Amino acid sequence: MPVIPEETHDSPLYRMRHSLSHVLAQAVQELYPGTLLGFGPPIDDGFYYDFVLPKPIGPEDLPAIEERMRAIIAAAQPFHHDDLEPEEAYARIAGMNEPHKAEYARELVAKRGVERIGFYRNGPFLDMCEGPHVANTSELPRDGFKLHSLAGAYWRGDERNTQMTRIYAYAYPTAKEVRQRVQEIEEAKRRDHRKLGVELGLFTITEEVGKGLPLWLPAGTVLRDELEKLAREMEFKYGYQRVSTPHLTKEGLYHTSGHLPLYEAGMFPPMELDEEGDLPSASSKERSRYYLRPMNCPHHHMVFKAQKHSYRDLPLRIAEYGTVYRFERGGTLHGLTRVRGMTMNDAHIYVTPEQLEDEFISVMRMHQEYYDLFGLTNWYMRLSTWDPDDPKRAGKYVDDPESWAKTQAQATAALERMGAHYRVSPGEAAFYGPKVDFQFRTVLEKEFTVSTNQIDFAVPGRFGLTYTDRDGTERTPMCIHRAPLGTHERFVSFLIEHYGGAFPTWLAPVQVRVVPVGEKFVAWGREIEAALRQHMIRAEVDDSDHTMGKKIRNAATSKVPVVAIVGEREVEARAVTIRRYGIQRQEEMGIDAFVDLIRGEIQQRRHVRE
């Protein structure tokens, strides 16, 4: 089972980081008088502090700030702590001229019932802060931190608020650990799917086609095809039927579904067709608006509606690797991880209310089966629920408290019955129901929802979907939206990083590279290639006139899982010598045994490693 991240802000390490963040703020205010303070918490690998600066600063300014911080540490300033009653606290904050602190202090008192506000002073620097801190700046490591990046951040993370400048730092007890962290990040960058995507020729994103619209190159398309093949097999096994539906639709469909206007901000603007309408009233000149679809569900609901259904048909599972387009904000686009055009491993399962819970569990087991196959472990389940009090999402939920309560209870029961570890995240529900999201971390430790399993109690009713029950009455089914492999784009980005580009044989764009030792052996290499290709194995002979060492190097840098070497010995024995990616030991075997070995490995989707 996946690990649920732990957090504690009370350890000596966090205390040190938190104190360093005050030293940072002090240094910045000394260097840039007039700087206003935001928040400055410890984080998993250091700390940050948010500022409103009197003038913009750049990365070139960071060394000077670090130097000032070291001077403050060397000055051995003791931290003094006191707690004040609200009125005294307000008075003191007024003297500090820190509007953000003032706002937060009042909120703490008004909304959270805090009775005393904490302050910490070291040297000339005073901050409103809960603490805890070290006793004296001299306890802080002079070389145990490094300011590493500068970023924009909104006060309280809300874009309607002031934009602040955030300074991030790594912080550890020793300089050595800081260096290790820097190395870790560098190592992670080597696995970054955007870098490997270029190196391995998997995909490209061009200015001409548009941002967030990746083009899959031949090698990357192999990955997609293999995933689709896997999904077809798995879904067949679990009783799904496949459908195929268009990428756009008329506006009305989204009024029915409720995506308009609720989801409009996430959609590409409509295409306006100023022409004779195709509505029944032939005389009326209608303006038809078409949208690129941001979701597949309305199309699938229409598939359900096209035929009459009995309770005997349920659960009815319809699946499609459906392409959708979402207008994600420019600044959030990120390689393949967040894009504007994506193809989703989607399915909609229509169930009776009684079937909902079992089917929901069955879907979650399917998710696990997939992740086990890939050896993915850095994920956890998140129960995303309705939060009627969240002001940011006001009006963004279907208004039906009773159904929310009921389906959330069912989702919780399903998770409990599975014995799952999960976290609850209020306010993250879909507009039509609660969901279980499968949260993954990229190599650079950013968390994304890779896949999701959702309950929909609302939309089938809006579409007038029905099935005939045992007693002859027409009833509305519930719907489960699920996408265990998420989208090709995001899922492949995680696979690239997970495998560091060295895919298991079944996924690898080139599965076997045949390397003839010299020109004389190319013919035998071709025979091997042909024998493999006959079994749909992606094999190719390296018939370049490079030296053998170079050919082996080329196979290694392109991370081909199996290299088959052929020379004098192998020709005589009708054999190959195989060398696997990342494995030292080599093995010579007859051609038939070799073909069988690779076929079996691919068929079972085995990942052969040292």
Add this chain to the structure above:
RNA sequence: GCCGAGAUAGCUCAGUGGUAGAGCAGCUGAUUCGUAAUCAGCAGGUCGUGGGUUCAACUCCCAUUCUCGGCUCCA
């Protein structure tokens, strides 16, 4: 979208107010090789795009497109 940084050959990068360079990849030739880089030659860029300043712009200024870091881990 917003704040900050950036964009030079297919890739990685150097360069500078006087008109662009390297390595790898590519192409050609020689080499035919037993386990991670054989040698030589050639070719490749309106320096993201559009304006402006200047005798002169890849370099300075403005705009624009795209990319990168970040945008509640909360006193």
